Amino acid sequence: MRRTLSLALAATAVVTAAAIPGVSVAETPDTVRWGPCPEEAASPRLECSTLEVPLDYRDPDGRQIEIAISRLASEKPSQRRGVLLTNPGGPGAGGLTYPALLAAYGLPQEVLDSYDVIGFDPRGVGRSTQVTCDLTPEQQARRNFPPYAHTAADVAREAGNARTIAKQCATSRTASMLPHTTTANTARDMDRIRAALGERKLSYLGSSYGTYLGAVYTTKFPKRSDRIVLDSNLGPGGYDVTAMRMFARGLEEVFPQFAAFAAAHPEYGLGTTPQQVTAKFFELAKRLEAKPVQGIDGTLFRGITFDSLYSDALMPTLAKTWQALDTDRPLPPNPPPANVENLMSSRFAVICGDTRWPGKVRDYQRNAAVDRLKYPMLGGSTASIGPCAFWPDKRVEPPVHIGDRGPSNVLMAQNERDPGTPLAGAQELRRAFGKRATMVTADQSGHGVYPFGRNTCANDAVTAFLTTGQRPAEDLACAAEPNE
Helix, strand or coil: CCCCCCCCCCCCCCCCCCCCCCCCCCCCCCCCCCECCCHHHCCCCEEEEEEEEECCCCCCCCCEEEEEEEEECCCCCCCCCEEEEEECCCCCCCCCCHHHHHHHCCCCHHHHHHEEEEEEECCECCCCCECCCCCCHHHHHCCCCCCCCCCHHHHHHHHHHHHHHHHHHHHCCCHHHHHHCCHHHHHHHHHHHHHHCCCCCEEEEEEEHHHHHHHHHHHHCHHHEEEEEEEEECCCCCCCHHHHHHHHHHHHHHHHHHHHHHHCCHHHCCCCCHHHHHHHHHHHHHHHHHCCECCECHHHHHHHHHHHCCCHHHHHHHHHHHHHHHHCCCCCCCCCCCCHHHHHHHHHHHHHHHCCCCCCHHHHHHHHHHHHHHCCCCHHHHCCCCHHHHCCCCCCCCCCCCCCCCCCCEEEEEEEECCCCCHHHHHHHHHHHHHHEEEEEEEEECCCCCCCCCCHHHHHHHHHHHHHCCCCCCCEEECCCCCC
């Protein structure tokens, strides 16, 4: 099971089509020169290339930056209908290897036959032109979530760290990229990829933050959007202050499953009832805040728990981690993600640049006071203050408004219990899309439906849409299935 890049710990989530009516037919020849992928992205059959795009689309002939792209080509040219651009989420996560990952983890053969599956590292990320905030090792170790705020004074104290990081981003050697490292510009880059590949239209499969990226693309380029699949959905505001606070709700909604799991396995020593396991969470968080164990403090403990509940398959490892922290025994292996500095920096650039966050410390003090009562496991952290509160005011355009204008070609897939993108946000996006979208919900937990989840009802609906263009006639609720 794929482990989706968590915002808590990661810093904290391409042949001409056959001439068939309605199929994506090339408007220009493919101008991309494919070759071997970088060593860390190398995978059988995966090809890589780079594409130059404008840093500032208001000045298309000005400074250019590089976008790294990849292709897992269809091996059935007679069945190929176009390209399927993909994004695994983030922001800050690279997607160069994502087509190979999708294939390895069960993207159906009929989908692989129907498309060249395209991956890319978004602007600012990975093998594309990077951004940096010159984060110190200590700043990187603090990851994405602010320390848990138990009081208003805790929020005020954290404001100093947030202000420092915002200033570093604004004065780094890549500061000129900040106003242009946005979801709207990444969507424009996607359309440049489409054109460079000689395609009249673009199909898309994006998860987590990638749902907002896909929503922005199909809003800005509705006539160039073919079949758009959005999996594990943010609300229509994208990764804004509301989405950040929503993580706490997501953890509370999925945690009971872990509590039941741990209670059913007394060998972990975490309690024999869900209530005892829940009490152990708060006991460990308090103890680790007072005295970290093996480098794990209370905030990182909360983040590890949140991160591990992205997949039911990680529950045994999470239980072993709690047990190790409780008894000060060696922790299970959990290597940090590669290039944390770029991951965090590019994430800050996008989420702080896409929308305006509250600018006063008292706003975060009030939010933290509310959320630590409503969602005590994580609310005092995710509602607290971060660098976006002090972000440079220069913005080149307002946020993209997601609405119901455009073709009815969006299929949303959503788990009912998702810590990273809770159902409530997906429902808001569904309302915003109106007639443009149909939503399939699966009665299962975890972050990610397709193709990583086990609900065949939901998976089959997505596969049918990608291969035939047919969606459910109305929103579909898929029941829980055995062995889920």
